[in-house]
Amino acid sequence: MITRAAERLNDRLVAIRRDIHAHPEVGHAEHRTTQLIIDTLTAAGLAPKLLEVGTGALCDILPDGSTEPPLVGLRADIDALPIQEANDVPYRSVIPGVCHACGHDVHTAIVLGVGLILTQLREQGLLDHGVRLIFQPAEETSPGGALDAIDGGALEGLSEVYAMHCDPRTEVGRIALRTGAITSAVDSVLIRLSSSGGHTSRPHLTGDLVGALGALATTMPLLLTRRVDPRSGVSLVWGRIHAGNVTNAIPASGEIEGTLRALSVHGWRDAQQIITSLATQVVAPYGVGIHVSITAGVPPAVNHASGVERFSAAAKAVLGRGSVGTTEQSLGGEDFSWMLQQVPGALARLGVRPAGARSAPDIHQSTFDVDEKCIGTGLKVLTELASTSGSS
Missing domain, CATH: 3.40.630.10 (Zn peptidases)
Known part of the structure; x- marks a missing residue:
């Protein structure tokens, strides 16, 4: 029928x-x-x-x-x-x-x-x-x-x-x-960095904001996989990065944004809890301020x-x-x-x-x-x- x-x-x-x-x-x-x-x-x-x-x-x-x-x-x-x-x-x-x-x-x-x-x-x-x-x-x-x-x-x-x-x-x-x-679970992650900014001829007088963004872009996804159970399928992938407008000025602000994904609720929650502290540790040597925003999306x-x-x-x-x-x-x-x-x-x-x-x-x-x-x-x-x- x-x-x-x-x-x-x-x-x-x-x-x-x-x-x-x-x-x-x-x-x-x-x-x-x-x-x-x-x-x-x-x-x-x-x-x-x-x-x-x-x-x-x-x-x-x-x-x-x-x-x-x-x-x-x-x-x-x-x-x-x-x-x-x-x-x-x-x-x-x-x-x-x-x-x-x-x-x-x-x-x-x-x-x-x-x-x-x-x-x-x-x-x-x-x-x-x-x-x-x-x-x-x-x-x-x-x-x-x-x-x-x-x-x-x-x-x-x-x-x-x-x-x-x-x-x-x-x-x-x-x-x-x-x-x-x-x-998968999906969240949006936005990290904003700040510093006093300055001339590229005198980098020792300000924080290395672009270097800090580069460290976040390259090391954060790897470090996260070492801090969360790999069976949870956690993935952090960046989709956007921006700082500065000229070649001879160290910018005073910049940001990087991407998505956090996970195939288990447990791994998703663990990653949410450690991203802020992990990012803070990554940028600490660069002398910049940091603010991390995680916008919760959906669970698996x-x-x-x-x-x-x-x-x-x-x-x-x-x-x-x-x-x-x-x-x-x-x-x-x-x-x-x-x-x-x-x-x-x-x-x-x-x-x-x-x-x-x-x-x-x-x-x-x-x-x-x-x-x-x-x-x-x-x-x-x-x-x-x-x-x-x-x-x-």
Whole structure:
């Protein structure tokens, strides 16, 4: 029944995905996308609820007469990225400098489709527990819109929560999973240095600010790996460094900025605690002042074994036994991690690479796109997953 219903909805969901793709909106500005979600679900006889932050929505689908809270939650992120699309397709972004370079348009269309099929199952008396659709804003921001959704009641009453994310490394028609950390913790680290500044002919009269920045850039990542358990996958990588404007003046200020990542919560917390003291020790010989700012982002997304098992069983039931692969850990961040910290579940990789293609543009690239057959794949798997429950 699920497969037939998914096939009937395919053209409609492709059209919805293309509409969202052509009209992308960045985090906390997803007003058009949110209205499309609400209108689609309302027309199906459901009662979606707008999140208090003004974008994103929740929608419960309960068996007729049920007053029990939903058991299973499905999350779709709805925001786009501030990237200019380079694809020449009929549905390319019409918004300058913004595009769906991460596949959130696909996630949204799939979860909308799950809602439509579950409504049919309810009408036929085939839905025996509640399901909550979670349309989350601002996944690409830090610390992420998942916290807004949680504050809005997204997890209340749930016993399980699941999500998919487009993956160009996985071929269309398949999903990929792993137990444990599937994505990384991500924080931003900004270190500002200060000194009196001076002439390069008299370096002994001021702090060596540029030298101190160089020491931070080259030695901090190495030293951190010696102070934190290497099994935690801690990585500090700098992305920006700036000081001075002329060649013959030692600058009075400068800064270096990058990201701290870790695959374990323990390693993440350890690194957060020692970065300030470690950086202070590194620059001490250079006679400069230092201020370290760590902006907390997201924890690792840690898949529960039971959630991976449920996801895998659902995929095999509707796609076949060869449909599930294993994915490697990623040092990218994913704010679905906040939900997995509170409710058991799993994040799966959804294959979007065209069949037979050896490679495809990566997410967050201006040329990223998907094989739209992935919509049917995700729809069937998530519907099967949502229509059963771990306790049933």
